[in-house]
Amino acid sequence: MFSNVSLIRSFKFSSLKNVFRMATETSTNSAKRNLEDMRKPYNEKHKTFTESDLMSKDPIEQFQSWFEVACQTPTILEANAMCLSTASKTGKPSARYVLLKGYDKEGFKFFTNYSSRKGIELEENPFAALTFYWEPLLRSVRIEGSVKKVSTEVSDQYFHSRPRGSQIGAILSAQSQPIPSRQTLLDVEEKLLQEYSDEKIPIPRPENWGGYVVVPEVIEFWQGQSTRIHDRIRFRRPLSSLEPDGILTHQGDQGWIYERLAP
Secondary structure, eight states: OHHHHHHHHHHHHHHHHHHHHHHHHHHHHHHHHHHHHOOOOOBOTTSOOOGGGOSOSSHHHHHHHHHHHHHTOTTOSOTTEEEEEEEOTTOOEEEEEEEOOEESSSOEEEEEETTSHHHHHHHHSOEEEEEEEEGGGTEEEEEEEEEEEOOHHHHHHHHTTSOHHHHHHHHHOOTTSOOSOHHHHHHHHHHHHHHTOSTTSOOOOOTTEEEEEEEEEEEEEEEOBTTSOOEEEEEEOOSSTTOOOSSSOEEOSTTOEEEEOOO
């Protein structure tokens, strides 16, 4: 009798394990299938982005046109958020999001800690790529170019325009370095808040904190299509006196040429 009860219990336990295993496998396979099938509709054929849709043949002005639309789109919380990609002197890449803090004919500006990973990589290899993606608009802009530091005056001006809490955050953070815990930062923050409790006393900008400007050599405008025949128009500087040829490459403004790329 005892052996029969044990046998029944063993069978039930084994059956439960099989059911759990099958459920887990089904869930895993379903997740894989769902991942493979994830496909959102983009623009349809009547909403393409052609050369005639360019607001300007100057890519900086074209960027301004798209950027203003992104800023006015309520579902885009930070239109100035951009992925900054850098590489070490050995070519090992890294990427992270930062905020665009200005742009003009000179380039695209952001601020950070010079001693951070990105700061070290930019010191070793002063080239970078920026990527904006405005999902509700199904638009992206990619920028590539050399990088240089802005003047100390520009860095000082921007640093002191930030909220005092952000200024203190820039001082206390040895960005990209390991720390024991979050409490470590909070303890330093508390000390600095006490030290600079008088708002009449300016907080000095750390020497290892300031701005960079990405001087564009390539600016690409992308717009998604449901057919995946996406629209890509790239502006760049001419590589030779034979460009533009009027067939693949066309004359833009301010010394730029532009061309359509296959998606």
